Amino acid sequence: MSTADLGLPVMVPSTALFTDRYELTMLQAALRSGAAHRRSVFEVFTRRLPEGRRYGVVCGTGRVLDAVENFRFDNRILSFLERERVVDGPTLEWLADYRFRGDILGYPEGEVYFPGSPIMRIEGTFAEAVLLETVVLSILNHDSAIAAAASRMTVAAAGRPLMEMGARRTHELAAVAASRAAYVGGFASSSNLAAGFRYGLPTIGTSAHAFTLLHDDERDAFTAQVESLGRGTTLLVDTFDVASAVRAAVEIAGPELGAVRIDSGDLLLLAHRVRQQLDDLGAKNTRIVVTSDLDEYAIASLAAAPVDAYGVGTSLVTGSGQPTCSMVYKLVARATSDDPDAPLVPVAKKSMGGKTSIGGRKWAARRLDADGVAEAEVIGTGPVPGPLADRQLLVPLVLGGDTVHREPLDAARTRHIETRAGLPLSATQLSRGEPVLHTEYITH
Numbered sequence: 001m002s003t004a005d006l007g008l009p010v011m012v013p014s015t016a017l018f019t020d021r022y023e024l025t026m027l028q029a030a031l032r033s034g035a036a037h038r039r040s041v042f043e044v045f046t047r048r049l050p051e052g053r054r055y056g057v058v059c060g061t062g063r064v065l066d067a068v069e070n071f072r073f074d075n076r077i078l079s080f081l082e083r084e085r086v087v088d089g090p091t092l093e094w095l096a097d098y099r100f101r102g103d104i105l106g107y108p109e110g111e112v113y114f115p116g117s118p119i120m121r122i123e124g125t126f127a128e129a130v131l132l133e134t135v136v137l138s139i140l141n142h143d144s145a146i147a148a149a150a151s152r153m154t155v156a157a158a159g160r161p162l163m164e165m166g167a168r169r170t171h172e173l174a175a176v177a178a179s180r181a182a183y184v185g186g187f188a189s190s191s192n193l194a195a196g197f198r199y200g201l202p203t204i205g206t207s208a209h210a211f212t213l214l215h216d217d218e219r220d221a222f223t224a225q226v227e228s229l230g231r232g233t234t235l236l237v238d239t240f241d242v243a244s245a246v247r248a249a250v251e252i253a254g255p256e257l258g259a260v261r262i263d264s265g266d267l268l269l270l271a272h273r274v275r276q277q278l279d280d281l282g283a284k285n286t287r288i289v290v291t292s293d294l295d296e297y298a299i300a301s302l303a304a305a306p307v308d309a310y311g312v313g314t315s316l317v318t319g320s321g322q323p324t325c326s327m328v329y330k331l332v333a334r335a336t337s338d339d340p341d342a343p344l345v346p347v348a349k350k351s352m353g354g355k356t357s358i359g360g361r362k363w364a365a366r367r368l369d370a371d372g373v374a375e376a377e378v379i380g381t382g383p384v385p386g387p388l389a390d391r392q393l394l395v396p397l398v399l400g401g402d403t404v405h406r407e408p409l410d411a412a413r414t415r416h417i418e419t420r421a422g423l424p425l426s427a428t429q430l431s432r433g434e435p436v437l438h439t440e441y442i443t444h
Contacts, residue, residue, distance in 0.1 A: 014071060014072040014074060014077065015066075015067040015068075015135055016071050016073050016077055016095075016131075017077060018067065018135040018138065019131065019133070019135055020133075023130055023131050023133055023134060024081070024086055024091070025087065026130055027087070027091060027095075027130060027131065028088055028090075028091040030126055030127060030130075031090060031091055032090075035338070036125065036127035037125045037127060037338040038125065038126050038335045038338050038342070039123070039125060039338075039340065039344065040123070040124065040126040040129055040130075040333070040334045041331070041332050041333040041334070042121070042122045042129050042133070042329055042331055042332065043119075043121050043122075043329075043330060043332050043361075044106075044118070044119045044120040044121075044122075044136060044137065044140060044327050044328070044329050045115075045117055045118055045328065045330070045357075046113075046116075046117075046119075046326050046328065047326070047328070047355070049114070050322035050324075050325065050326070051322075052432035053148060053435075054423075054426065054429065054434075054435060054436040055112045055114065055148075055151075055420070055427055055435065055436055055437070056114065056148055057111075057147040057151050057184070057185055058106075058108070058110065058111045058112070058113055058119055058140075058144060058147075059109060059110070059143040059144045059146065059147035059148075059180075059181045059184045060139040060140045060142065060177070061106060061108065061109035061120075061140075061397065061412075062406070062407075062409070062412070063143065063180070064104075064120070064135075064136055065104075065397060065403050065405075065406070067135045068100050068104070068132060068403075069403060071098070071100060071132065072099075073095040073096060073098050078092055078096060094127070098128070099128075099401060100124065100128050100129075100132065100398070101128060101401035102122065102125070102129055102398070102400075102401065103122075103123045103124065103396070103398060103399050103400065104120065104121065104123070104397040105120070105123075105394040105397060106119060106120035106121065106394060106395065106397050107120070107393050107394060107395075108405075108407075109415070110184050110412035110413060110414070110415035110419065111393065111415060111416070111419055112416070112419050112420065112423065113377075114377045114435050114438075115435060115439055116358070116379055116439045116441070117377055117379065117393075117439070118362045118363075118394065119140065119327065120136065120140070121361065121362070121394060122136070122329075123361075125338075126331075126334065132329075133329040137327055139177075140325070140327055141324045141325050142177060142181075142323075142324070143178075143181040143184075144181070144325045145319035145322055145323055145325050146177075146178045146181035146182060146317065146319055147181040147184045147185035147416070148185065148319070148325070149296070149315065149316055149319045149320035149322070150164075150181065150182040150184070150185025150186055150187050150316060151186055152296040153185075153186075153294075153295070153296045153312060153315075154185060155296075156296040156297075156299040156303075156430060157299050157310055158303060160309055161309045161310075162182075162188060162299075162310050162311075163188065163190070163204050163289075163309060163310065163311040163312070164179050164182040164183070164187045164189070164191065164192070164311075164312060164313075164317075165190070165191040165192075165205075165311045165312065166178060166312070166313035166314060166316050166317030167179070167192045167313075167317075169313050169314040169317050169318070170317040170318065174317070175194070175195075175317065176192060176195045176198060178317040179192040179195030179199070180195060180198075182316055183199070183201050183409060183413055184409065184412045184416055185413075185416065186413065186416065186417060187312075187316075188202065189201065189202040189203060189204045190204070191203065191311075200409070201409075206225065206229060206233050206234045206236075206261075207221075207225055207235075207236055209236060209239050209263075211225070212236065212239040218245055218248055222235055222248055222252045222253070223252050226252055226253045231253045231254060231257060232256065232257075233257075233258050233259075234258055234260065234287075235249045235253070235257065235259075235260050235261070236260075236261045236263065237249060237260045237261065237262060238261075238263050238264050238270075242273070242274065243273070243277060245260075246260060246274055246278065246281075250281040250283045250286070255281070255282045255286070256285075257283055257286045258287065259286060259288065259289050259309075260274060260278070260288060260289070261289040261290070262274065262288065262289070262290050262291070262292070263290075263291045264292055265292075267302060267305070267307075268302055268304075271288055271290060271302065271306055271307050272306060274288055275306035287308035287309065288306060288307050288308050288309075289309045289310070289311060290302065290307050290310055290311070291312075293314060293315065294310055294311070294315065295312070295315035295316075295320050296320060297430060299312075300430060328357075330348075330349065330357045331347055332346065332348065332357065332359050332360055332362070333345065333346050333347060333359065333360055333361045334347055344361065346359030346361075358441065360381035360382075361381060362379050362380060363379070363380055363384050363392055364392065365378045365384065365388035365389075365392045365393060366437075367387075367440075368391070368422075372422070373422060373424055374437055375437065376437055376438055377438070377439045378439075378442065379441055380441065380442030380443060380444075381442075381443050381444055382442075385442070423437070
């Protein structure tokens with residue numbers, strides 16, 4: 001079953017109200033002025049990466065496609081808008097038949113991006129494209145922030161698997177999106193069953209401290225868990241005394257014990273002690289899983305420890321201190337009239353404070369050096385230079401209102417891992433620094 005078959009992950013009649021009021025009031029004014037049907041080009045980009053980040057990760061594209069397909073104004077929504085006097089009668093009539101019939105191109109999910117990258121390009125009439133601003137940004141800003149944090153943690157883990165377990169640290173619906181984004185960023189599994197159902201993610205989980213405390217003693221708890229879940233289960237060993245718990249765990253499950261989990265204390269020291277104890281008890285294949293408010297820096301600090309897997313929650317679902325990517329949705333070109341063949345003219349905001357933008361419908365390509373390593377993000381308007389023609393980054397997502405780009409989530413995950421491997425080595429450094437690729441502009 002595909003994600004499209006499952007429908008939306010939330011019980012709402014449509015995504016049309018996942019928006020700001022001014023999208024609709026702009027629409028009303030544009031309908032009245034006659035400019036609403038001018039062909040327009042909007043682009044999603046960010047002027048800068050979050051402080052200290054070397055690259056961004058495009059994530060949420062599949063969810064954007066779901067949202068666009070379900071952007072419909074049914075009778076209940078129209079009644080609400082009328083009752084609240086959000087828009088007038090003619091605008092309500094126009095909204096009743098709303099369907100996005102334009103084109104969307106974008107960086108494929110899992111790709112990396114840099115300041116100025118045209119991450120997504122939405123083309124259609126002003127009326128149909130302007131309405132999508134808020135829902136597109138809310139998805140891309142959230143999911144890309146989580147995926148970037150996940151990517152950094154994956155790098156720090158150096159091949160050891162990471163498990164997402166942050167549902168209890170964020171909004172219940174955001175948690176599902178966060179699980180998905182973490183998977184794109186390189187995580188192996190999630191504790192969130194809604195994410196497993198909705199997106200087919202591998203799910204994990206065994207027991208918490210409450211299960212141990214429920215029983216008269218730790219041995220009774222371990223025995224019950226092993227009898228129920230098998231010897232390959234993971235036993236939580238830090239409720240009371242770690243050394244005593246590890247001894248009891250191996251005595252009960254035998255050397256076939258799957259794993260032990262440590263959730264508190266000096267993880268570096270405890271991991272070494274537990275590994276030695278497990279080996280001495282003959283449980284040489286029993287893995288060690290650590291949790292406890294980990295982030296990429298804590299994971300990196302455990303690189304020399306005998307840890308087999310990490311569980312990450314709070315830091316991941318909050319973007320590891322950077323919960324948004326500051327992406328914006330700006331009009332960059334519009335037709336001179338509502339004639340379908342009217343030429344497009346570039347438009348751009350001019351302002352103080354670094355909030356300017358560059359007009360014109362843009363393409364993007366990534367230039368490689370002689371060794372095949374990325375060396376620049378090249379963005380331009382007009383013809384694409386020959387040497388960059390086969391390095392273009394934007395792909396068609398929606399054409400004429402029809403979605404044309406659906407792919408399994410594993411494809412986005414694999415793309416990210418491969419793309420990140422093609423960046424300069426300094427991209428994987430956790431220390432603060434500038435974007436690993438500079439952005440070049442070619443305008444006509």
